[in-house]
Amino acid sequence: MSEGITGTDVLFVLLGAILVFAMHAGFAFLEVGTVRRKNQVNALIKIITDFGVSTISYFFIGYAVAYGVDFLVNAAVLSGQMEAEGYAFASNGYDLVKFFFLLTFAAAIPAIISGGIAERAKFWPQLIATAILTALIYPFFEGLVWNGNFGLQETVETLTGASFHDFAGSIVVHAIGGWIALxxxxLLGARKGRYAKDGRVNGIPPSNIPFLALGSWILCIGWFGFNVMSAQSIGGISGLVAMNSLMAMVGGIIAALVAGRNDPGFVHNGALAGLVAVCAGSDIMHPIGALATGAVAGTLFVFAFTYCQSRLKIDDVLGVWPLHGLCGLWGGIAAGIFGLEALGGLGGVSFIAQVVVSLLGCAYALIAGFIVYGLLKMVSGIRLSEEDEFIGADLSIHKIGAYPEEDLR
Known part of the structure; x- marks a missing residue:
């Protein structure tokens, strides 16, 4: 590539990285608005420190696991100004902003998990889990799908006629994060007082609906960087991806509004459910197919969240398994339905490939979640003491609440 074209691509990917980085503020405020006031500071601290740990783990280990590239060479080589044996970095530092962009995806894994384990998880064991997940667990699957490691995609294409298609991460990011979170x-168990001994579900209302809504809005805006800029070059940008993201988002909103009977939590998460589901096929679907994908996802989230909390007695605070795990799984499958030419899509996908690899990805993530958090539970414990949980993570871990003046009264 000429220097001018590369410089444009660097700016394009950098802007995408910044947009997805901003989504982590959305994760934070979505959690802040959902948890009780005594756990709001902890929500904010978790998201930003998880990002810091993810950066270090992905820089030194994870990126090499996924793409076979390390950064242990001088800056002239990294920026593409000179060559070195065994290293091939593009000019203008393109590969460096590409790392930044893909890092923001990797860091979404602990950000997703954070919402599920909120209000009763120990702080330092979670950071250790973050390091393991972003150094090894996530990059291994990322490399299988997005870099063709170990011949998985070649094998799938040979058997089904098409490789597994996940343009922006319905499975690679969202389903992996959601099923690890499950x-x-x-392993953590429910929050104290969530379920009574007689089986009744005790309601724990959100602390701040405006913060919850703000988190959803920030995520929705950043998602257009998440999806559109997954092209990773200005020449590959497609308005179809933007349109499909928009249609899936509004499909999720309207479906969740109806299915959730005007509940604001369902409505704002419905938008996210639609966006999670459309990631995989946003580059190949017809907008009407994307609308249908989002509508199914919004409905799925409402009913799965309710069933999960009330019937299965799984205290997933933000509903990250229904939102990212199940809607992500639906998105991987939906790409194999609405991406078909017969349904107005661009084609080049196999329904069988989408179903099989999507299910394999979810199974891999669930097993990994049990292994990582199971080992931490045995070694250090992963849950706050009953007293610390009663006091709240803010004061018991960080020694300050979200409203310090009120604590002095």
Missing amino acids: GAVL
């Missing part, structure tokens, strides 16, 4: 939530 393992963590099950």
Whole structure:
């Protein structure tokens, strides 16, 4: 590539990285608005420190696991100004902003998990889990799908006629994060007082609906960087991805509004459910197919969240398994339905490939979640003491609440 074209691509990917980085503020405020006031500071601290740990783990280990690239060479080589044996970095530092962009995806894994384990998880064991997940667990699957490691995509294409298609991460990011979170939530157990001995579900209302809504809005805006800029070059940008993201988002909103009977939590998460589901096929679907994908996802989230909390007695605080795990799984499958030419899509996908690899990805993540959090539970414990949980993570871990003046009264 000429220097001018590369410089444009660097700016394009950098802007995408910044947009997805901003989504982590959305994760934070979505959690802040959902948890009780005594756990709001902890929500904010978890998201930003998880990002810091993810950066270090992904820089030194994870990126090499996924793409076979390390950064242990001088800055002239990294920026593409000179060559070195065994290293091939593009000019203008393109590969560096590409790392930044893909890092924001990797860091979404602990940000997703954070919402499920909120209000009763220990702080330092969670950071250790973050390091393991972003150094090894997530990059391994990322490399299988997005870098063709170990011949998985070649094998799938040989058997089904098409490789597994996940343009922006319905499975690679969201389903992986959501199903790991399920393992963590099950090992942690429910919050104290959530379920009575007679089986009744005790309601724990959100602390701040405006913060919850703000988190959803920030995520929705950043998602257009998440999806559109997954092209990773200005020449690959497609308005179809933007349109499909928009249609899936509004499909999720309207479906969740109806299915959730005007509940604001369902409505704002419905938008996210639609966006999670459309990631995989946003580059190949017809907008009407994307609308249908989002509508199914919004409905799925409402009913799965309710069933999970009330019937299965799984205390997933933000509903990250229904939102990211199940809607992500639906998105991987939906790409194999609405991406078909017969349904107005661009084609080049196999329904069988989408179903099989999507299910394999979810199974891999669930097993990994049980292993990582199970080992931490045995070694250090992963849950706050009953007293610390009663006091709240803010004061018991960080020694300050979200409203310090009120604590002095």
